Amino acid sequence: MSSSYVRRRLIQLVPSFFLVIVLTFVIINLAPGDPSAALAGEFASPEYVVEIRKLYGFDRPVHERLLIYIGNMLTGNLGRSYFYGVPATQVVIERIPATLLLVFPSIVLSIVIGLPLGIFAARKRPSRTTAAIVFQAYILFSIPIFVFGLLLMIIFAVYLAILPSGGMISQFYATGLERAADVLRHLVLPMLTLALIWGVPQFVRLTYSAIVEVSKEEFITTARAIGLDEGAVFRRHAFRNAMLPVATIAGIWISSAITGAVFTETVFSWPGIGSLLFDSILLRDYTVIMFIFILTAISVIIVSLITDIIYARLDPRIRLR
Amino acid sequence: MRRSVSLSNTLTLVRVGMRDLRGDKWGLTGLCMMLSFVVIALLVPYFPLYDPWEQSGADVIAPPSWNHPFGADIYGRDVFSRVLWGTRVSLGLGVLAALTSFFVGAVIGSFAGYYGGFLDDIMTRFIDVFIIIPRVILLILVAALIGTEVWYMALFIGLTMWASTARIARAQVITFKERGFVKAAALLGAGDVRLLFLHILPNGIYPAISNTTLQVADAIMTEAGLSFFGLGDKNVITWGQIINMGMLSISSWWLVVFPGAAIALMVLAFNLLGDSLELRLKPRLLR
Numbered sequence: 180m181s182s183s184y185v186r187r188r189l190i191q192l193v194p195s196f197f198l199v200i201v202l203t204f205v206i207i208n209l210a211p212g213d214p215s216a217a218l219a220g221e222f223a224s225p226e227y228v229v230e231i232r233k234l235y236g237f238d239r240p241v242h243e244r245l246l247i248y249i250g251n252m253l254t255g256n257l258g259r260s261y262f263y264g265v266p267a268t269q270v271v272i273e274r275i276p277a278t279l280l281l282v283f284p285s286i287v288l289s290i291v292i293g294l295p296l297g298i299f300a301a302r303k304r305p306s307r308t309t310a311a312i313v314f315q316a317y318i319l320f321s322i323p324i325f326v327f328g329l330l331l332m333i334i335f336a337v338y339l340a341i342l343p344s345g346g347m348i349s350q351f352y353a354t355g356l357e358r359a360a361d362v363l364r365h366l367v368l369p370m371l372t373l374a375l376i377w378g379v380p381q382f383v384r385l386t387y388s389a390i391v392e393v394s395k396e397e398f399i400t401t402a403r404a405i406g407l408d409e410g411a412v413f414r415r416h417a418f419r420n421a422m423l424p425v426a427t428i429a430g431i432w433i434s435s436a437i438t439g440a441v442f443t444e445t446v447f448s449w450p451g452i453g454s455l456l457f458d459s460i461l462l463r464d465y466t467v468i469m470f471i472f473i474l475t476a477i478s479v480i481i482v483s484l485i486t487d488i489i490y491a492r493l494d495p496r497i498r499l500r
Numbered sequence: 501m502r503r504s505v506s507l508s509n510t511l512t513l514v515r516v517g518m519r520d521l522r523g524d525k526w527g528l529t530g531l532c533m534m535l536s537f538v539v540i541a542l543l544v545p546y547f548p549l550y551d552p553w554e555q556s557g558a559d560v561i562a563p564p565s566w567n568h569p570f571g572a573d574i575y576g577r578d579v580f581s582r583v584l585w586g587t588r589v590s591l592g593l594g595v596l597a598a599l600t601s602f603f604v605g606a607v608i609g610s611f612a613g614y615y616g617g618f619l620d621d622i623m624t625r626f627i628d629v630f631i632i633i634p635r636v637i638l639l640i641l642v643a644a645l646i647g648t649e650v651w652y653m654a655l656f657i658g659l660t661m662w663a664s665t666a667r668i669a670r671a672q673v674i675t676f677k678e679r680g681f682v683k684a685a686a687l688l689g690a691g692d693v694r695l696l697f698l699h700i701l702p703n704g705i706y707p708a709i710s711n712t713t714l715q716v717a718d719a720i721m722t723e724a725g726l727s728f729f730g731l732g733d734k735n736v737i738t739w740g741q742i743i744n745m746g747m748l749s750i751s752s753w754w755l756v757v758f759p760g761a762a763i764a765l766m767v768l769a770f771n772l773l774g775d776s777l778e779l780r781l782k783p784r785l786l787r
Binding site: 191192194195196198199202203206207209210317318320321322323324325326327329330333337338431434435437438441442445456457460461463468472475476479480 | 746
């Protein structure tokens with residue numbers, strides 16, 4: 180049962196994955212110019228630049244280069260970073276831990292704050308508390324993430340000067356506990372930004388609307404009619420069913436979390452993949468850009484797949500279709 | 501004179517949308533905020549303001565004062581004036597992007613839903629692509645590599661947003677395809693295009709309207725993000741751009757707070773409006 184469902188979903192997603200790669204590659208190659216001049220170096224003669232161009236294949240038409248790229252990709256060769264001179268995979272993988280360090284605690288914090296708030300708002304409706312909570316969520320959602328980040332930076336790093344304004348470490352020679360504490364101090368502001376602007380409003384609104392929707396269903400009325408008290412009705416029926424939609428759009432939230440991370444990392448100079456992506460785009464480091472897109476696509480696909488499977492497990496109606 | 505089907509439906513839409521308007525505090529707030537922005541955007545050229553491009557060596561990074569209520573930026577330009585002028589671009593761009601997304605999405609979605617089969621499969625793959633790639637990142641790529649003129653940006657932003665509208669349109673078309681009145685019209689000889697655009701779409705379009713309103717908010721936020729990164733059109737004034745220059749002198753809070761608040765308020769307005777529309781238009785018309 181499960182494996183055939185997984186297989187079906189994978190087959191559906193593979194063409195989309197390749198479309199992503201083709202689209203990104205084509206866009207990157209639409210830009211005028213190519214890196215051969217940069218690769219050849221400052222003192223190169225025009226003939227050398229042409230040689231480099233031929234060597235790297237920049238003079239070949241786009242569709243040929245795309246096929247070459249895909250061929251290489253399937254054998255694990257994702258090219259060298261033009262800027263750093265080392266394999267693109269190395270550059271990217273080095274910075275993954277920083278991003279994970281930022282994103283995971285933010286997600287956890289968002290859930291810890293957002294879920295209970297959403298539940299509370301849903302249970303207390305209609306009331307001013309509910310309105311206040313939902314309104315707060317709207318406001319946080321409407322503030323651009325970089326504005327909030329900059330504001331936090333201005334308040335805490337510039338005026339109050341109690342937290343650092345950027346980067347991941349200040350004490351370059353610290354080790355062990357000191358190093359951990361230093362990183363944590365740097366982590367506070369970016370993590371708060373990502374969690375409060377991206378995560379919390381998302382979870383509050385999702386949970387709230389999910390519970391409200393589920394409460395309208397007939398089985399809730401039935402549960403009350405057979406004598407269950409409100410607490411049990413909520414715990415056993417409303418809550419569990421409401422959590423399904425929250426879980427299923429995990430694929431989408433990963434996408435938006437990555438976007439949030441790009442902004443947050445850039446504002447706070449946090450050395451993760453988000454800021455790497457931004458820098459690479461400005462530097463036209465194509466191989467790194469492609470690899471990051473590939474990684475992003477893969478992670479979104481994996482997360483979607485996992486949530487689809489979980490959803491199918493939890494809701495038998497999906498499986499039997 | 502006989503009213504056409506589409507006109508009747510549009511009028512019904514407006515009537516239904518206006519029901520119980522007095523009780524809907526949030527929708528009303530959103531609507532009022534949006535209207536205020538529209539008024540500001542239209543009347544800005546007539547306000548007695550500093551020229552938003554006029555530089556002034558004396559006022560470089562001036563904090564807020566009577567002279568410059570929102571302070572001045574690193575070139576001495578009045579921020580109050582710049583923020584007000586920025587309303588025009590943000591509103592225009594947001595609406596243009598959302599409209600692009602609406603038309604592209606509605607057309608593609610309807611055709612996919614109507615014809616089904618292979619076309620539908622291809623389109624679903626495409627939709628998946630735009631859901632997998634984070635939009636903003638794709639746009640950063642496009643803007644940095646290809647170019648950043650304001651109208652193109654609006655179009656590009658719209659072109660990355662059409663996926664959700666397409667999904668809605670497709671679902672609606674599939675539902676309505678089998679309805680009695682559509683089949684009747686088909687039997688009477690109506691061709692595919694006529695059926696789609698005169699019968700199915702006028703009835704099925706409602707969920708897409710609230711979605712499009714929300715997309716205006718999304719587009720404004722996206723554009724702000726892009727200009728913040730320096731990827732916006734340098735020849736027009738946008739809020740993100742003001743903030744971008746604000747980063748150069750981080751202790752000038754007025755360069756971040758005022759444009760930031762403007763963005764937040766406009767996005768909030770469209771979000772409130774969009775969500776309110778969603779509640780109003782959806783349940784009642786699901787006959």
